[in-house]
Amino acid sequence: MVRVLVVHSSLFGANARLAGLVQEALEESGAQVRSRGVRQVVLASAQVEPAAAIPLASADDLEWAEGFVFTSPSHTGLPSAAIKAFVDENHDAAVRGAYVDKTFTAMATSGFAHAGQERVVDDLNAVAAAWGCVLVPPSTAFDRINALNGNPFGLSFVLSHGEIVDVESASTVLRLHLGRFVSVTSALARARTGRDGAAASPEHPARAVDALD
Amino acid sequence: MVRVLVVHSSLFGANARLAGLVQEALEESGAQVRSRGVRQVVLASAQVEPAAAIPLASADDLEWAEGFVFTSPSHTGLPSAAIKAFVDENHDAAVRGAYVDKTFTAMATSGFAHAGQERVVDDLNAVAAAWGCVLVPPSTAFDRINALNGNPFGLSFVLSHGEIVDVESASTVLRLHLGRFVSVTSALARARTGRDGAAASPEHPARAVDALD
Amino acid sequence: MVRVLVVHSSLFGANARLAGLVQEALEESGAQVRSRGVRQVVLASAQVEPAAAIPLASADDLEWAEGFVFTSPSHTGLPSAAIKAFVDENHDAAVRGAYVDKTFTAMATSGFAHAGQERVVDDLNAVAAAWGCVLVPPSTAFDRINALNGNPFGLSFVLSHGEIVDVESASTVLRLHLGRFVSVTSALARARTGRDGAAASPEHPARAVDALD
Amino acid sequence: MVRVLVVHSSLFGANARLAGLVQEALEESGAQVRSRGVRQVVLASAQVEPAAAIPLASADDLEWAEGFVFTSPSHTGLPSAAIKAFVDENHDAAVRGAYVDKTFTAMATSGFAHAGQERVVDDLNAVAAAWGCVLVPPSTAFDRINALNGNPFGLSFVLSHGEIVDVESASTVLRLHLGRFVSVTSALARARTGRDGAAASPEHPARAVDALD
Numbered sequence: 079m080v081r082v083l084v085v086h087s088s089l090f091g092a093n094a095r096l097a098g099l100v101q102e103a104l105e106e107s108g109a110q111v112r113s114r115g116v117r118q119v120v121l122a123s124a125q126v127e128p129a130a131a132i133p134l135a136s137a138d139d140l141e142w143a144e145g146f147v148f149t150s151p152s153h154t155g156l157p158s159a160a161i162k163a164f165v166d167e168n169h170d171a172a173v174r175g176a177y178v179d180k181t182f183t184a185m186a187t188s189g190f191a192h193a194g195q196e197r198v199v200d201d202l203n204a205v206a207a208a209w210g211c212v213l214v215p216p217s218t219a220f221d222r223i224n225a226l227n228g229n230p231f232g233l234s235f236v237l238s239h240g241e242i243v244d245v246e247s248a249s250t251v252l253r254l255h256l257g258r259f260v261s262v263t264s265a266l267a268r269a270r271t272g273r274d275g276a277a278a279s280p281e282h283p284a285r286a287v288d289a290l291d
Numbered sequence: 292m293v294r295v296l297v298v299h300s301s302l303f304g305a306n307a308r309l310a311g312l313v314q315e316a317l318e319e320s321g322a323q324v325r326s327r328g329v330r331q332v333v334l335a336s337a338q339v340e341p342a343a344a345i346p347l348a349s350a351d352d353l354e355w356a357e358g359f360v361f362t363s364p365s366h367t368g369l370p371s372a373a374i375k376a377f378v379d380e381n382h383d384a385a386v387r388g389a390y391v392d393k394t395f396t397a398m399a400t401s402g403f404a405h406a407g408q409e410r411v412v413d414d415l416n417a418v419a420a421a422w423g424c425v426l427v428p429p430s431t432a433f434d435r436i437n438a439l440n441g442n443p444f445g446l447s448f449v450l451s452h453g454e455i456v457d458v459e460s461a462s463t464v465l466r467l468h469l470g471r472f473v474s475v476t477s478a479l480a481r482a483r484t485g486r487d488g489a490a491a492s493p494e495h496p497a498r499a500v501d502a503l504d
Numbered sequence: 505m506v507r508v509l510v511v512h513s514s515l516f517g518a519n520a521r522l523a524g525l526v527q528e529a530l531e532e533s534g535a536q537v538r539s540r541g542v543r544q545v546v547l548a549s550a551q552v553e554p555a556a557a558i559p560l561a562s563a564d565d566l567e568w569a570e571g572f573v574f575t576s577p578s579h580t581g582l583p584s585a586a587i588k589a590f591v592d593e594n595h596d597a598a599v600r601g602a603y604v605d606k607t608f609t610a611m612a613t614s615g616f617a618h619a620g621q622e623r624v625v626d627d628l629n630a631v632a633a634a635w636g637c638v639l640v641p642p643s644t645a646f647d648r649i650n651a652l653n654g655n656p657f658g659l660s661f662v663l664s665h666g667e668i669v670d671v672e673s674a675s676t677v678l679r680l681h682l683g684r685f686v687s688v689t690s691a692l693a694r695a696r697t698g699r700d701g702a703a704a705s706p707e708h709p710a711r712a713v714d715a716l717d
Numbered sequence: 718m719v720r721v722l723v724v725h726s727s728l729f730g731a732n733a734r735l736a737g738l739v740q741e742a743l744e745e746s747g748a749q750v751r752s753r754g755v756r757q758v759v760l761a762s763a764q765v766e767p768a769a770a771i772p773l774a775s776a777d778d779l780e781w782a783e784g785f786v787f788t789s790p791s792h793t794g795l796p797s798a799a800i801k802a803f804v805d806e807n808h809d810a811a812v813r814g815a816y817v818d819k820t821f822t823a824m825a826t827s828g829f830a831h832a833g834q835e836r837v838v839d840d841l842n843a844v845a846a847a848w849g850c851v852l853v854p855p856s857t858a859f860d861r862i863n864a865l866n867g868n869p870f871g872l873s874f875v876l877s878h879g880e881i882v883d884v885e886s887a888s889t890v891l892r893l894h895l896g897r898f899v900s901v902t903s904a905l906a907r908a909r910t911g912r913d914g915a916a917a918s919p920e921h922p923a924r925a926v927d928a929l930d
Contacts, residue, residue: 092504119332119372120379151504155421155644155656156370156414159332159379163372166333172367175858179901187504190654193644196622197417197657200843201369203852204410207842208368208869210856212901217849218581218619219814228616230581230847231623237504262818262851262905269904291305291364291400291450368857368869388645392688403867406857409835410870413630416639420629421656423643425688430636431794431832432601441829443634443794444836475605475638475692482691518930545758545798546805577930581847582796582840585758585805589798592759598793613930623843627795630836634794663930717731717790717826717876 080264083143084113085135087150087161092187092240094132096149099245100185103252104147107260112139116164137168145181145263146211147256148202151237152186155194157201165205172209179270181263182206183214183255184232191227191236199232214262216255226251293477296356297326298348300363300374305400305453307345309362312458313398316465317360320473325352329377353381358394358476359424360469361415364450365399368407370414378418385422392483394476395419396427396468397445404440404449412445427475429468439464506690509569510539511561513576513587518613518666520558522575525671526611529678530573533686538565542590563594571607571689572637573682574628577663578612581620583627591631598635605696607689608632609640609681610658617653617662625658640688642681652677719903722782723752724774726789726800731826731879733771735788738884739824742891743786746899751778755803779807784820784902785850786895787841790876791825794833796840804844817849818909820902822894823871830866830875838871853901855894865890 082104086097094115101111114135140146150157171177184202186195203213216223218230226247227234233255235242242248295317299310307328314324327348353359363370384390397415399408416426429436431443439460440447446468448455455461508530512523520541527537540561566572576583597603610628612621629639642649644656652673653660659681661668668674721743725736733754740750753774779785789796810816823841825834842852855862857869865886866873872894874881881887 088504090504119376153375153379153503154382154385155417156375156378159372159376162366162369162375163332165369166366166372169367173858178856178858179897188654189503190644190650191617192622192653192655192660193650194417194421194622194656196618196620197414197626200623200839201410201414203842203846204368204407204839204870207852207854208407208857210854210858213842213846213852213854215846215849215852217817218616218847219812219817219849224616224619227618228614229618230620231843234618240504258818261908265904265908266901269900269907290366290402291301291303291453386645391643391645392684401867403857403863404830405835405866405868405873406863407835407869409831409833410839413626413836416629416633417626417657420639420641421644423641423645426629426633426639426641428633428636428639430604431634431829432599432604432636437829437832440831441827442831443833444630447831471605474695478692478695479688482687482694514930516930545802579801579805579929580808580811581843582801582804585798585802588792588795588801589758591795592792592798595793615929620843620847623840627836627840630794630833634833666930716792716828717727717729717879 080109080145080260080267081143082109082111082145082147082263083139084111084147085116087116087158089118090240092237092242093149093151096185096187096235096242099249099252100147100256103249103256104260106253107257109260114139116160118160119163120159135164137171140168140171141176143180144267145259147183147185149185150198150202152188152194152198155197157198175210178210179266180211181214181259181266182211183259186232186234187237189237195234196229196231199229199234203231212266214259220254223251223254293322293358293473293480294356295322295324295358295360295476296352297324297360298329300329300371302331303453305450305455306362306364309398309400309448309455312462312465313360313469316462316469317473319466320470322473327352329373331373332376333372348377350381350384353384354389356393357480358472360396360398362398363411363415365401365407365411368410370411388423391423392479393424394427394472394479395424396472399445399447400450402450408447409442409444412442412447416444425479427472433467436464436467506535506571506686506693507569508535508537508571508573508689509565510537510573511542513542513584515544516666518663518668519575519577522611522613522661522668525675525678526573526682529675529682530686532679533683535686540565542586544586545589546585561590563597566594566597567602569606570693571685573609573611575611576624576628578614578620578624581623583624601636604636605692606637607640607685607692608637609685612658612660613663615663621660622655622657625655625660629657638692640685646680649677649680719748719784719899719906720782721748721750721784721786721902722778723750723786724755726755726797728757729879731876731881732788732790735824735826735874735881738888738891739786739895742888742895743899745892746896748899753778755799757799758802759798774803776807776810779810780815782819783906784898786822786824788824789837789841791827791833791837794836796837811848814849818905819850820853820898820905821845821850822853822898825871825873826876828876834873835868835870838868838873842870851905853898859893862890862893
């Protein structure tokens with residue numbers, strides 16, 4: 079049973095709801111799922127009530143999973159500061175190779191068709207590339223997935239009044255893409271069993287911190 | 292006298308020192324400069340002593356300036372969460388058009404030649420594009436600037452033990468590029484005088500927040 | 505009167521028609537316009553009749569213009585090979601600084617809302633950055649432009665059966681954005697008059713070809 | 718025995734030599750390799766003698782392979798027009814799903830440390846994402862690979878006088894990264910055996926051409 083971590087960034091709840099649909103689709107494909115949020119870091123003018131029931135993603139969650147699904151709203155065309163802070167806080171494990179060969183797929187929301195939907199998933203993919211993940215983007219090779227909007231780099235969803243437009247279509251697309259994602263994750267997880275974990279290898283000492291800022 | 296805001300993100304001081312060199316080069320070109328940092332948002336394992344003397348960038352600084360220089364280290368191939376939080380916190384003014392037609396140029400540092408030096412400046416340029424800024428990247432058309440490393444999207448610098456390698460060369464390249472930046476900023480600032488400010492126009496009402504998350 | 509070159513890449517005519525709308529909008533803003541196509545380079549299975557009336561963009565057109573508008577369809581998420589070949593063929597003038605401080609804005613079409621609409625304009629912007637152009641993306645600061653789809657990096661249009669959907673709305677958005685583009689181009693062109701042209705400066709010798717491949 | 722196709726774009730021979738090093742590293746990892754060039758499409762001022770011995774990549778080569786390695790020089794910060802033309806010419810098979818779940822990794826060369834080394838591999842990765850490939854970037858998690866230059870998105874090499882600087886180091890890095898690439902490709906190839914090929918599925922009818930241009 080493949081273990082998948084879903085990490086979402088959500089200020090008003092839309093990406094939290096998206097993460098719920100993601101979890102359903104993953105579980106239908108036979109995955110074991112942890113769904114987690116990230117700590118908000120932006121000083122909001124309007125105080126947002128935290129969604130009490132959503133636990134925050136931890137280093138242990140990243141370690142546990144064999145595949146990652148990250149979802150973020152587009153904030154000024156890029157991933158939210160909150161999900162970026164989560165990435166930065168787990169930098170040390172990443173450079174030790176802790177996430178090598180885990181699978182990754184990215185998702186985004188925004189209030190316009192564009193407004194960074196391609197760039198947000200592309201940036202999340204860049205994080206996964208730096209971590210040594212194996213990337214599974216949705217592509218434009220599946221007509222029933224293209225029906226959503228044809229974003230090849232990651233599934234992306236337009237919000238209207240804080241809600242995903244047409245939840246049923248979204249669920250269909252999520253099932254199609256995440257079924258493939260689980261299948262790739264499963265193939266890689268089986269291959270990893272029985273050989274030395276990448277992270278344990280002497281090829282991966284921690285990088286010297288003195289180059290950072 | 293053109294007004295330029297320099298915003299840097301710095302955990303251990305390297306980008307703060309880079310911002311100092313930027314300020315010198317801008318002032319040599321006749322610009323009036325405000326140099327500012329951003330609030331750290333990442334929970335660091337090692338506590339970093341804040342550089343006490345560096346004031347934080349404010350909404351007023353963004354309003355005041357006619358041109359922006361943003362510098363960020365590469366954290367996992369993207370701009371730091373700290374500079375992204377600063378961007379997110381100033382989203383409302385951006386969608387009201389407050390930064391339209393101001394000039395922008397981006398800079399980055401990292402511990403390797405690559406490790407995201409191109410992507411970091413490209414992401415900062417994406418923020419500026421969303422804001423309605425006019426972008427002035429360094430290009431590959433100037434051989435004395437190319438001598439640095441030929442990054443066309445923004446000047447970028449390799450750090451060694453937390454220091455910019457070859458400060459004298461860096462200063463030369465900064466003077467060449469920022470001289471051109473000040474000249475473009477000045478031309479646009481003069482053109483803006485005497486016509487209705489873009490931000491005041493009925494074309495720019497605040498965008499409905501209900502599409503955000 | 506500002507001189508603007510419109511370069512489009514078109515296999516079946518859609519971007520040629522888009523270039524026509526672009527020309528109208530530019531001329532309404534007072535610009536003098538040259539509209540040009542690019543040579544096709546892909547071996548098509550179905551032979552496409554060349555649009556006889558459209559002259560190909562030349563080195564002289566690039567030299568003549570004070571601002572550039574490039575439009576390309578998304579082919580596999582990137583600009584077409586045809587427009588890329590046009591860029592590559594004008595590389596030598598670019599490294600001599602021939603396009604420094606000319607303005608640039610990019611446009612794209614595709615058959616889906618996404619399918620690379622953000623990446624195509626972003627890649628065209630990257631070319632302009634390498635050339636030393638000053639970039640004028642449409643931003644997300646103008647609600648009447650956002651009504652199109654909110655792509656901050658360049659205007660982008662969905663095609664249906666080879667036609668731009670809702671030509672009237674497209675024209676409105678083109679007028680708004682290109683009016684600002686002409687105004688920025690004009691400000692920079694005026695500033696350039698009377699000082700040494702950037703291209704003539706000893707800062708811009710041709711780059712050694714021995715690093716290429 | 719895993720089947721890998723190496724596609725390179727080369728005007729003066731540097732990427733052809735890189736492809737040779739790639740082939741050696743792949744074969745050491747137990748892969749069966751086809752090494753291919755692409756047709757030049759740019760009208761060169763200086764006529765370049767075609768490297769006679771290098772066969773051109775064909776649709777059959779793409780079909781045959783279970784994994785792809787693409788290498789391109791940076792031309793104006795983007796992949797060469799030649800490799801883009803090759804991609805465009807194989808668009809129809811891509812939208813029929815012919816390349817789904819094949820693995821992909823990208824490489825680049827340029828005359829400066831930057832000059833688009835990150836963007837070139839990122840663009841090639843975008844093609845692979847659109848095709849439905851599973852991406853295996855080199856990451857920054859391996860110190861011995863980082864010693865090259867730390868480009869997380871694809872291996873990239875600086876050229877000097879048309880030659881890769883330090884071939885021995887390049888070979889070491891290629892062996893490390895391509896060993897992992899072959900191992901991931903092998904795991905996915907084994908998993909694919911015995912189930913219906915993705916391309917044969919009714920989920921993948923050819924996309925209607927009427928949205929293209």
